[in-house]
Amino acid sequence: MKRIFLVEDDKAIAKNLILLLSSEGFAVTHASTRGEALAALDGNKFDLALIDISLPDGNGFTVCTQIKETGEVPVIFLTASGDEASVVTGLNMGADDYITKPFRPRELIARIGTALRKSERSPSTFEICGLHVDTASGIVKKDCSELFLSALEYRLLLVFINNPKSIITRTRLLDELWDAAGEFVNDNTLTVYIKRLREKIESDSANPQIILTVRGTGYRLGGDYASE
Numbered sequence: 001m002k003r004i005f006l007v008e009d010d011k012a013i014a015k016n017l018i019l020l021l022s023s024e025g026f027a028v029t030h031a032s033t034r035g036e037a038l039a040a041l042d043g044n045k046f047d048l049a050l051i052d053i054s055l056p057d058g059n060g061f062t063v064c065t066q067i068k069e070t071g072e073v074p075v076i077f078l079t080a081s082g083d084e085a086s087v088v089t090g091l092n093m094g095a096d097d098y099i100t101k102p103f104r105p106r107e108l109i110a111r112i113g114t115a116l117r118k119s120e121r122s123p124s125t126f127e128i129c130g131l132h133v134d135t136a137s138g139i140v141k142k143d144c145s146e147l148f149l150s151a152l153e154y155r156l157l158l159v160f161i162n163n164p165k166s167i168i169t170r171t172r173l174l175d176e177l178w179d180a181a182g183e184f185v186n187d188n189t190l191t192v193y194i195k196r197l198r199e200k201i202e203s204d205s206a207n208p209q210i211i212l213t214v215r216g217t218g219y220r221l222g223g224d225y226a227s228e
Contacts, residue, residue: 007034007060014030051064051077126164130142132144197211
């Protein structure tokens, strides 16, 4: 039985979603606030998360970040109609899909099915230039030796491996780190984090092969991905 993590503060919507998902054979764990959601993630594993962006004690972006740090669990955001900025932010953070309220029950079930099938096909391991990342366990190794990354360093690495063929702008990285840290991260701090991460994952941090600088834009993965 697939486990769905529902984060929704509207009691009526939550009740109807729990009934709908249960009738489709899913086991549902519900949290109504950001705080409850983060607590529920401690020690629990889910197959998919449905997250309301607007929560009474914050937003769903932090919950998405926490989920993505622990593994490749698909996330579908529930968003208010016309909130394009939130949708873009969510997708840039690694969310797999979004659905606008009010939504049709069958459409939601179809989107959940698509996200689950996609996640089952996606590998949980990633390798580049001797670096091995297991997103299911959160273990990172370099030439068979385990590396110990801080939460922000690991989050930064995930941004790159989740977007292997894309140039990642500094603005986007700042947004990612700000959300993960829960506090403002400035441009100088980002430079420090990139330097620290390179020192851990690169064979020669002065001549990086994994995280390449794209002058005037940002960064991208090296290896075979740099020329594709």
